Amino acid sequence: MERFAAILQQSILAVRAFKLRTFFCVVSVALGISSITIIVAATEGAFKKAFDMVALFGPDSLLVISGSEEARAIGQREKTLTLEDVQAVREAFPGAYVVAPSTAMPDTTIAYRDKKYQSIVVGSTSDFSRAWTWPVVEGADLTEDDVRGLRNVAILGSHVVDELFGDEDPVGKYIFVKGIPVQVVGVLSERGTTPTGQNMDNRLIMPITTVMRKMQNERKYVSVFRVRFVDQNKLIQYEEELRLLLRQRHRLAPDAPDSFRIISPKEIIKFLAALTGSLVVFLGIVGIISLVVAGFVLANLFLLSVRERTKEIGIRRSVGAKRSDIRLQFLGEAVTLTTLGGIIGFVSALGASRLLTLIAAFPIHFSWKAFVVGLLLSWFVGIAFGLQPASRAANLEPIEAIRT
Template identity: 70%
Template sequence: MNRLIKILHEAGKAAIAFKLRTIFCLTSVALGVSSITIIVAATEGAYKTAYDMVEMFGPDALLVVGGSEESRAIGQREKTITLDDVIAIKEAFPSAYVVVPMTSVRDVTVSYKNKKNQTLVVGSTADYSRAWTWPVVEGSDLTLEDVKGLRNVGLIGPYLADQLFGPEEPVGKYILVKNIPVQIVGVLSSRGTTPTGANLDDRIIMPISTVMRKIQNETKYVSVLRARFVDPSRLEEYSEEIRLFLRQRHRLAEEEPDDFRVISPKEITKFLVALTGSLVVFLGIVGVISLIVAGFVLANLFLLSVRERTREIGIRRSVGARKSDIRLQFLFEAVIITTLGGLAGFILALGGAKLLTLVADFPIHFSWKAFATGLLLAWAVGIGFGLQPASSAANLEPIEALRR
């Protein structure tokens, strides 16, 4: 044990003594490790964001969106879901404890006194809060009578409430929505932003009948329907059943594509992972190349170091140092340098991740896995590429070394 401690001590002294070699090796390893660390953190970030989105979306929910990618490409209408479809699904799927139609209008100008804002207007039913598990924290929720009576009432998001009312109490006040006076009956709880940066609190929820008739001039089609089911474990089955059910209702031929999309939590996860996958692959290639380059830099600098230190190696061998001692010393030197490089690489990765988040709004999540992966790779580079120079140093014969 004492022998190992002495060898480690000598390795540390050598790492300090050969400063230029240490700096070059440390820098090259740090660059490679930082790339790999960002990859691990980006992968974890992608999955964490996906799971956060699933949690927000609802693990027991399906979203049916009118129109499909194929229909949009050939210029067909986007609205294909009708109010009758919503009623039919309610009747056909008793396992769905809530089925809510929704329609929306973006960038609608709303105003209160001299304050104006452009916001999202969503038309829905009295079950909107329940469908999204989005409670009303002030005032009251929409009612069935509001929907039946085409009333000009609304639930306001906290961000929009702050923009229009400031410190004033919004409940009971009237705002103009596209020049229609609308009374605020409740304030939704804060949801913040989506992983893509959209502000969920910047919206107003109104009865779907009011939005369709008075804002959209529509009587039949809705944009989306949302259904939540009692048994989330069968969600994929329900997704396929609803797809077939709507195809039959829309009288689509077998060769025709769906004129709607059924979105499940699984689809959200797949979409986000696919979206981030290309960048992760790119960073992975860069990181692996950087580590290989770092390894070659380390191996070459250590081989040069062996030539410069032949006299030192000869003296140590002549006074009793074993081949294994010399080999271990050079390996310890490599591991010390790559460990420092790994730590520097992790710090560099933290800075690089912040830059990546600012530039591309990319989800990054650092954990012990990212740190451990970076450190293990650093040690692998140190041992893998330091073994050959260490063996060269150990195989020098004492007399030959002293002659040189």
């Protein structure tokens, strides 16, 4: 063990002595390792992001949106889902513990005293908080009486509170929504922005009845409804049953497209995979190519080095180094170099990924896993490409080595 350590010390001595070789080997390995580290971190980041998004969306939830995919693609917002649909779903799925319709009025002007702000008014039932796992942190939630009685009450998203009230306590105050006075009863917890950059806290929630009757002059159609199931393992099955039920209710011909869209957690993951997939493939190819190139750079520089240092090998053999000692020293040099390259690669990956997240909002998550993968790969390159030069060094005959 002491001998092992002593010989590795010689490796480090040589790594420090042959600076140009060290520089080229370290740079080429660092390039490869940094792109592979980014891949691992990006894959992990994507998974984590998907996990977070699914958790936020609700792994037991489906969201049904009015309007076919085609209509949505051309920017139309047709309303196809009705309150009767919602009621039918409620009755057809006893396994659903929440079925909550909502309707949205984007770009609605709201006002408090002399302040005005554009926000989204969401009409919902008293289930809103439960349907979206979005707790009311100040004041009170909407009640069933609020909904039944078409009351002019609202709970506000935290962004709206900041814009209209600043430090003032909003609970109990009156605001104007489309000119109608509405009392603030509660404030929602902060939720942040969606991956598409939408501020989720810029909204206020009112009873769906109030919004439909008093603001939209609407008795029938809703924008979306959300369903949450007790048994999330059957979600795929529920989704299919729900689709059939709605198609039947909307009397769609067998070859007609759906007049609605169902968003499930699965779909969120698909979306994210599409977002990150191409970059991961690109970086993967770059990473593997640059690692192989790094390996050959290393092997060539080491063969050159062995030739140049023949006399050194002869000296070491003459004072008692065995073949295995020489092999260990050169392998040690290779692995030291690639380890250095690996560490520098990891650090530059940290920097590069910061840039990536800045310019592309790319989800990247660094963990010990990315570091370990990079380190193991750099060791692998060091051993795989260092072995042949090291063996060549070890197999030099001492009398020939010393005479050159």
